[in-house]
Amino acid sequence: GQNIDQPTEMTATEGAIVQINCTYQTSGFNGLFWYQQHAGEAPTFLSYNVLDGLEEKGRFSSFLSRSKGYSYLLLKELQMKDSASYLCAVKDSNYQLIWGAGTKLIIKP
Amino acid sequence: KAGVTQTPRYLIKTRGQQVTLSCSPISGHRSVSWYQQTPGQGLQFLFEYFSETQRNKGNFPGRFSGRQFSNSRSEMNVSTLELGDSALYLCASSEGPGSPLHFGNGTRLTVT
Numbered sequence: 768g769q770n771i772d773q774p775t776e777m778t779a780t781e782g783a784i785v786q787i788n789c790t791y792q793t794s795g796f797n798g799l800f801w802y803q804q805h806a807g808e809a810p811t812f813l814s815y816n817v818l819d820g821l822e823e824k825g826r827f828s829s830f831l832s833r834s835k836g837y838s839y840l841l842l843k844e845l846q847m848k849d850s851a852s853y854l855c856a857v858k859d860s861n862y863q864l865i866w867g868a869g870t871k872l873i874i875k876p
Numbered sequence: 877k878a879g880v881t882q883t884p885r886y887l888i889k890t891r892g893q894q895v896t897l898s899c900s901p902i903s904g905h906r907s908v909s910w911y912q913q914t915p916g917q918g919l920q921f922l923f924e925y926f927s928e929t930q931r932n933k934g935n936f937p938g939r940f941s942g943r944q945f946s947n948s949r950s951e952m953n954v955s956t957l958e959l960g961d962s963a964l965y966l967c968a969s970s971e972g973p974g975s976p977l978h979f980g981n982g983t984r985l986t987v988t
Contacts, residue, residue, distance in 0.1 A: 771918070800976060809880075809966060809979035810919075854919065863932045864909075864977070868918040 769793045771867035773855050778873045779845055787840045787853050787870045795860025801829050801840045802854040804869065810854055813840070842872075850874045878903065880980035882967050888986045894955040897983045901948050901969030907931075908950040909977065910942060913964045922965075925950055926972070954985075962987045 770792045779785040791799070798817040802810040814822055816831035816838060828841040842849055852869040859865055881900040889895050901908050910922040921934035925944035942952040948969075954961055964984050968977035 802977075809981050810977075812976040812978070815976060856919075861932060863924070864921065866911075866918040866921070868916070 769859060769865045771855055771857060771865055773853075773867040773870045775868070776871045776873065778875060779842075781845055781847060781874055781876050783845050784841065784843050785845060785872065787842070787855075787872065789838045789840070789855035789867055791836050791838070791855070791857045791865070791867075793857050793859045793865055796833060797858035797860065797862055799829075799831055799838050800856045800858075800864070801827075801838075802856065804852045804854060806851070813853075845874050847874050847876070880967055880969050880978055882965075882980035882983050884983060885981065886984050886986075888988065889957050890988055891957055891959060893957050894953065895957060895985065897952045897954075897965055897967075897985075899950045899952070899967030899969075899980060901950070901967075902978055905969035905971055905978070906948055907970045907972055907975075908944055908948065909968045909970075910950070910952050911966045911968065912936075913966055913982075914962075919966065922952065957987045959987050961985065 772790045801813040804810040814829035826843045831838045854869045855867040856864045907926045909924040911919040924932040944950045964982045966982045968979045
């Protein structure tokens with residue numbers, strides 16, 4: 768079967784750095800997405816990785832290793848507004864998105 | 877550009893009834909996907925439409941159906957509602973395969 772694993776919940780301190788991991792086992796790979804979802808709101812697109820390596824976008828970076836079936840989202844200089852769920856999703860060989868259950872990130876002052 | 881619009885935002889139905897949810901994608905987006913989200917669960921894929929054709933379908937019973945119109949607007953229908961159908965239903969549009977999804981604010985369905 769197809770599977771995406773991410774930690775259920777993480778806690779970090781304002782101003783610090785946090786890394787959210789995602790491992791996947793899918794039938795084929797056509798890209799990996801990270802989305803942010805605040806409570807009661809729709810998910811919003813953060814990043815897209817299709818080749819190995821690091822993609823940096825401001826305070827957020829996303830890394831992919833296709834050989835290891837592994838990605839992480841790195842958030843720097845954490846702000847209280849970063850408290851949200853972070854969703855990892857992989858497009859399989861049929862271009863269907865397979866979603867992880869999400870990681871709830873709690874930021875403490 | 878206007879974002880993805882879903883109507884209604886909230887809906888309360890009783891068991892056995894049927895419901896239709898509507899989604900208007902971002903202008904120019906021809907792909908529309910539907911998802912069910914429940915507390916503690918990841919997004920569960922329902923179906924994807926592209927140019928009025930269902931391209932992919934998730935593992936949901938036949939009570940869940942959808943369609944897409946020539947203007948790319950999409951509707952989702954759930955018949956014979958069950959208590960377990962209570963969830964947030966999200967619609968997302970994209971330009972095509974490999975493009976990021978843009979989500980609407982969802983329709984929160986409560987079945988009593």
